Amino acid sequence: MSTYANPWRPLFELPALLLWTGIAAVSWATAELWDLHAASFRWLGVGSLVMALTWLPGTVRGISRRDWLRGRPQQFIDPQVFAARVPSWPGLLWMGRGFDWEARHAQEALDLIRLGPERFVPRDPGRLGATWIHGLGGADAEITVPLAHTEGHVLIVGTTGCGKTRLFDLLVTQAVLRGDAVVILDPKGDRGLRAAAERACALAGTPQRFVSFHPAFPAESVRLDPLRHFQRATELASRVAALIPSETGNDPFKAFGQMALSHAVHGLLAVEERPTLVTLRRYLEGGADSLVERVLQRYFDTHLPHWQEHAGPYINKARDANRRARGLLAFYRERVRGEHPSTVIDGLGGLLEHEAVHFGKMVASLMPVIVMLTSGHLEGLLSPDETDPNDPRRAASIGEIIARREVLYVGLDSLSDPIVGSAIGSMLTADLAAVAGSIYNHEAHPRPTDIFIDEAAETVSDPLIQLLNKGRGAGLRLTIATQTFADFAARMGSEEKARQVLGNLNGLIAMRVIDAKTQEYIAESLPAVRLCTVVKSQGSTTASDRPLLYTGNAGERLDEAEAPLFPAALLGELPNFEYLARWPGGRVSKGRLPILGEPLPPPAER
Known part of the structure; x- marks a missing residue:
């Protein structure tokens, strides 16, 4: 005992x-x-x-x-002072001040809950959370974590307004000051997070490293092509088709749309034209006849010199692009395919000859997605024309940004248009996965790249799961944030699929969490400990034949029982900017985060 x-x-x-x-x-x-x-x-x-x-x-x-137990005032750190301190933590991640939460702290918390914390710390209506939780550790010490422990990726969980943005501020600033490439996906388009990333670049003395993409501010945005990187042409078709809403995995409309996209992509690559969302829309919406004609002409130039002399009977009477394409296709089938077959042309031929009305019905679920991503300002933002002299905005790619060790902030503007925001986030994540695959295949010792995703449930997809599974080999360190476990379950369609995502995250930082299931998930991920309980007993007995004679007894014993290292319910009482972290290897930390910047003046002085 x-x-x-x-x-x-x-x-x-x-x-x-x-x-x-x-x-x-x-x-x-x-x-x-x-x-x-x-x-x-x-x-x-x-x-x-x-x-x-x-x-x-x-x-x-x-x-x-x-x-x-009464707590301490919120700390503020001047960004310049913080930037000067970062080099003193080589190979480490600074996580504020606090202590390692151990079994004795769990025991003290249990004892205090039994007595009632209000006996020592009266509740302050103007203060959010239970300050006594952090007070169990006494005097704080600096919390540092080896960067190697973050290579297994980190999950941040916390409800609205608990301080996730300020935590991202600290993490992003350190990553930028280390010289890492940084990519931030922010569905809300938080101005504070954008300003933090821009300020970090200025603190590092390289303000030109900051790159921003935001659909709501097209004039200030860099142009990004989400179809720029791929290993195989079919990846691009899958990337776009994944945006088609579908309730089942074998949706025939989705399958047909992906097939049509695949044929169009192969055709564009055959004529050495880079596939973009705009060109795909053009050939799916307006017909593939011009593309088929160009592909056939390029193919004939390669495999059949002087083909024009033989193709005359097939195209002389053609009066439009469609008839000309059909004539060249007939010439290919009768005179060329026997010796020089092409699966690309065969696929495009099927696309060209498909009955137009039926084709329109089959791609009815695909076209709205493509139209949304190629309308208005998004046309130039997501399908950049690098040869356009009238567009001074930079046309970049995620691969180029990572190679140049830049800092990319992507605001998805999901509050204004959640469907488009989610689609852009999913496509950029897929493009990032393709970049990671290229780095893994061609770089023996890749430099670290830090990926930060806020409200990750809005952009979670199979490419994100692949990044979590295999991104470490490409030097990627992912930090994703969410409010509840249910957000992932709702997005993925099942709790099992959500656990597959969360199971790839080795680190966990829990801020204030209100959802009961999320609290249970976090508590279950922590090691169990044996806690003591004092059991008191007392009693008395009297004899039935001698009522004036009695005996009494009183005693107490010490029992031990298994309990979670941190009570789940206490996660809902953490004050703002406080967290409980579980790191790879079993270490559990209780910390407080400072705010980078000066405290705001009282409301009367603003």
């Missing part, structure tokens, strides 16, 4: 200290009144003082422990 002492018992040391101190004071003060016994009184005073000193350490400990 382990040793047990309740630190929240009545502070018996204080009365003893006061009593012995009083005796010492009275003895010294009255010693001169007793000429015969003055020395004895002084010795009594000395002895009493010694006894008082023996009670002093316990009294100080008890008072200080109770004082820590």
